[in-house]
Amino acid sequence: MAASRLLNTPDMSAQAIWSGHTHATLERLRTQAVVLLVQDTTCLHDGTTQPQAGMGTVKSNTRAASRLQPTVALTPERVHVGGMRRMVWQRPAQPVAQQRKRTPLEEQESDRWLEGYQGACAVKQAGPATLVVHRADRAGDLQEWLMDGRRREPGQRAEWIIRAQADRRLAPGAAPRYWWAERPQTCALGPLPIDLARQPERPPRPVTLAVTAQPVTCYGARRPGGKLPPVTVRAVYAQELNPPAGEESGTWLLRTSRPVTDLPRAGLGGPWYRCRWDIARFVRALQQGCQIEPLRVQTDQRFLNALAIDVIVAWRIHTITMAGRAYPAMSCEVVFEPRAWHTLETLQHHCHPPPPPPPLREMVRSLAPLGGFFARTRDGEPGIQAIWQGDQRLHEFIGAIETYRTVHAGERNVSC
Numbered sequence: 001m002a003a004s005r006l007l008n009t010p011d012m013s014a015q016a017i018w019s020g021h022t023h024a025t026l027e028r029l030r031t032q033a034v035v036l037l038v039q040d041t042t043c044l045h046d047g048t049t050q051p052q053a054g055m056g057t058v059k060s061n062t063r064a065a066s067r068l069q070p071t072v073a074l075t076p077e078r079v080h081v082g083g084m085r086r087m088v089w090q091r092p093a094q095p096v097a098q099q100r101k102r103t104p105l106e107e108q109e110s111d112r113w114l115e116g117y118q119g120a121c122a123v124k125q126a127g128p129a130t131l132v133v134h135r136a137d138r139a140g141d142l143q144e145w146l147m148d149g150r151r152r153e154p155g156q157r158a159e160w161i162i163r164a165q166a167d168r169r170l171a172p173g174a175a176p177r178y179w180w181a182e183r184p185q186t187c188a189l190g191p192l193p194i195d196l197a198r199q200p201e202r203p204p205r206p207v208t209l210a211v212t213a214q215p216v217t218c219y220g221a222r223r224p225g226g227k228l229p230p231v232t233v234r235a236v237y238a239q240e241l242n243p244p245a246g247e248e249s250g251t252w253l254l255r256t257s258r259p260v261t262d263l264p265r266a267g268l269g270g271p272w273y274r275c276r277w278d279i280a281r282f283v284r285a286l287q288q289g290c291q292i293e294p295l296r297v298q299t300d301q302r303f304l305n306a307l308a309i310d311v312i313v314a315w316r317i318h319t320i321t322m323a324g325r326a327y328p329a330m331s332c333e334v335v336f337e338p339r340a341w342h343t344l345e346t347l348q349h350h351c352h353p354p355p356p357p358p359p360l361r362e363m364v365r366s367l368a369p370l371g372g373f374f375a376r377t378r379d380g381e382p383g384i385q386a387i388w389q390g391d392q393r394l395h396e397f398i399g400a401i402e403t404y405r406t407v408h409a410g411e412r413n414v415s416c
Helices: 002-007 014-029 097-102 111-126 143-151 179-185 263-273 276-289 300-326 338-349 360-371 384-407
Strands: 034-039 042-044 066-074 080-089 131-136 159-163 188-196 205-218 231-240 251-256
Touching (some): 002 300, 014 066, 014 080, 014 111, 034 080, 034 111, 034 276, 042 276, 066 300, 080 111, 111 131, 143 159, 143 231, 188 263, 276 300, 300 360, 300 384, 338 360, 360 384
Parallel strands (some): 034 131, 131 159
Antiparallel strands (some): 034 066, 042 066, 159 251, 231 251
């Protein structure tokens, strides 16, 4: 009831909730040498029960499915610095796919990718000393994006890395030429070893990629108002060498504004691009950890307020998960307040906490067992689900301890 009244407060708005977090994120970005802005789209369903055979449905739709496109800031070590943008919208009831080719980009969903890049350029202008690199998946492979990046001054634009969606035609030339056909004629820069992330159908494994890079000029795309001019970008192609028997070789084609002249520079596109999977972890914490989808708030305004709060909560959970891996020896008070790590120390060692704060990795691995992490020798680092479940239990312990102290505030020898 208290949460419902809070979300329904007339003076409360999602923009007011989000503005403080955005301002703090900008301050943190200015202290970083390199920042990766990762943009992706997900669908937030309303959580209604699907009808079963012969039984109908026991719940009714109170809100149409919403599209959420967040832009999050990550360091090269894949630590979540904060959220920069979050765009929420609903698709029209009538399908519009057949009209897409006749609709200007400004009236399509794809324009939100261009808006995200323009926001990244604003971040670059707010922190000139920081290298800002905007990363997008295949849905962001728009020629308007490439043109917008090229027309800006170097100090006023964010760099970008986009995974290619279409096999674009190359220009100039009377005969049609395409990048996938021209790629085998390009000399390889060399092998690049990386670790392939776990997938539902595949365990993680180390792979070696053959990396090819060269500048290419893409033929102008056709739009309702006419044909766009050609644009020159740098293409990085990576293909897995010697895949395991029975598995398909992994391939990636990236377009980037970064200079690619040798293997170290080309290799930057791979690890930086892999931050795309970290936004998937962030979205998982938002959907499954914060339970934003089955939330019953009845009105759109309450939903937007709840979403703004839960996005900040999911950012904190993701930050704890990744910061413990990237900065293991740092003080735990970077992400844990004193009452939190004091409680963890008391639960683990059954004694008063030490005066100096423990290392961050030690506290993260003390938090994760509360969420079901076994911490065995080969278990690796705790995942984001163990962190959000452990964080929920930790706050239950904190609440119990503070309640006990309040009840027994006037008594002596209260050791809790």
